[in-house]
Amino acid sequence: MTDIFDELQWRGLVAQSTDEAALREALAEGPLTLYCGFDPTAPSLHFGNLVQLVVLRHFQRAGHRVICLVGGSTGLIGDPKPTSERVLKTKEQTAANVARIETLVQPFLDFDGDNPAILVDNLDWTASLTALDFLREVGKHFRVNQMIKKDAIATRLESNEGISYTEFSYQLLQGFDYLHLFREYGCTLQTGGSDQWGNLTAGVDLIHRAEGKAVHLLTTPLLTDAAGNKFGKSEGNAVWLSADMTSPYAFYQYFLNIEDASVASLLKVFTDRSPEEVAELERQVAEEPFRRAAQKTLAADITTLVHGAAATAAVQAASEALFGKGDLGGLDAQTLGDATSELPGAPVAVGTSVVDALVAVGLVDSRNSARRAIGEGGASLNNVKVTDPERVLGEDDFLHGTVAVIKRGRRNLAAARRA
RNA sequence: GGCAGGUUGUCCGAGCGGCCAAUGGAAACGGACUGUAAAUCCGUCGCGAGAGCUACGAAGGUUCGAAUCCUUCACCUGCCA
Structure with missing residues (x-):
């Protein structure tokens, strides 16, 4: 399986794309430049962002040039949620979040090698932009008629919550990012979650109008369990990637407890396991479910990816000791202390x-x-x-x-x- | 600026002067079962040992008594200017 698109598809990472045939062709022709944005709405990234990071990782390893964008400016505005208006974050908070996210992203991509990933902050090209220039150069390309049809916006317009002009403008800013990266880096693909489709297309339309060029999008599906609930909530809290917000132990345990019906699909999404390995683990789930081999593999692989091998080993040992048979009194002081x-x-x-x-x-x-x-x-x-x-x-x-x-x-x- | 409607516990949503810590649903949590899984069944779900306290956008007021009535303020929605 050498074709990146096929691989992503097999892994269940493709929800929707602009012109699939054209995108496949572009990918096959040689390395292209793509980006994915992360808004600093919190001091860490969470489960959902991990999906995007994994996608970028696959692309980089397939030889494409990856831009990781942190939304220092879009984070100040706020992506309209369908349910309610966001509370504005202060500039200081946002800047602090940006700094944390920039370091958090490091282990997932190679920022050095001969095909280094690029880290950018959209505040760099929007901070100095005046409102007048923005309205003239970006706003003029947008039709309000189209903007209000986007799902998130339409939902808000119908609800008794309404929507502020600030959040309404979000898609312009995000669209402008894509245009900027297209001009600066020749970026022709943006990836993101399927719930971002409306925002993502804003950029494609903008580039089409401003530059007359067609560029691509690729979205990942929302991951849900067998009952249709979103993954990524543990005890009602988000599963964060920062150790100080979700401990490696809790992180490992979260994945260890994934329901049987979903392990296989999460293995495909988050690990590098081959189709053969996944098939074998699926077989084990069916035949020896009590061993929970698939869950253990999943939990270990993801924890290693996010927190490193040492943390994983520690957390595995602790889980064994604490949940293993036998009473706790039987553990020696060292093991008990570590666990x-x-x-x-x-x-x-x-x-x-x-x-x-x-x-x-x-x-x-x-x-x-x-x-x-x-x-x-x-x-x-x-x-x-x-x-x-x-x-x-x-x-x-x-x-x-x-x-x-x-x-x-x-x-x-x-x-x-x-x- | 005017008129009308809205703001209830994690969320949705009843209540419209006492019987309301507040119907119902969802989520969540716990028990049984099993495998630290799912499904199912049962139970719990403001704080406090208890007396009681705090809560129904905010602040005042009327009343023996208010989430329920009045006043002002804030925010949201719609219509009109």
Whole structure:
């Protein structure tokens, strides 16, 4: 499988593209330049952005020139969400987010070699642009009649939320990025999530009008589980790529717990596994599901990609120790220490109630729900179910005198470290 | 600027003076089952041990008593200027 388009298609990374035949041809003719934008709406990138990074990675490895754009200016405006108006971020916040994202992106692409990826910030070419010039040079090419037909805009216009002029203008800015990169770098392909289609086409139209040239788009599908829900939420929180926002342990666990029905497709999307390897893992899911070989491979591969091999090894060992059979008391101090260091936790003093410990350690967010959890039989201490709501942590509960493992539900663990 | 409608818990959405911490749905969480999966069934779902406290855009007011009535403000929507 040498054809990049075929490969992306097999991996389930192609949702929609402009003129597929023309794009295939362009890709086959030789290296082209493409870009994908990331808006600094948060101090990190998340699961959804990971899909885009993986796509860029494939393109770079196939010999194409990749531009990674961080939206220092578009982030100040805000991409219209179909549901509601965004709250504007301050310039300082946005700049800080840009800086974080620029470093975050480094491991996914090769910025040095002989086909280096390029990192750009659209603030560089929009900051000095005056409103008048922008309206004259960019705005003149846009028809409001078309702009209001885009899904996100249309939805907002119909809702009682409305839309600000600021967000309405977003597509102009993003379109201008593509035009700029087309002029500066000869960029002729933009990739992005399928929900971005409306914004992406803005650039294609703009280039067509301003330069009379046809350029390409390629979008990735929204990844959903068997029930049609978006992936990328763990415990109601986004799965972030930054270790300080989603720990490598939580990150690994998220993928380890992917439902059977979805592992194969995620393996294709996120790992470099070949069709043969994926087929073999699928077979194992069907025949020996309890081994969860596919989930383990998926979790290990992605964690390695995002956090590196060392972090993966640590997190795998911790998972083995904490979820392996046998009671925790049997673990030696070293293993226990390493394993629990991967867990979220908090210092807890001898004599603290289990209720307070559950709260302190972050497994529940109020003492009420801690009590509820115990009442439901959903809390355990060192893998032993806690039934007495008055139970207090004693000396002996801190294994090796240092840490007690608190569990809520089947798979949420935290460490109560002796204060 | 005028007129009309709207703002409820994570989300959607009832309530229209006491019986409302607030119907219903979704999400989420827990238990049973299994495999740290899915489906299914059962349960929970503001804070507080409790008395109680805090909540229905914000601030005041009327009332024994307000999410429900009045006033002002903010924001949103529509129509008219």
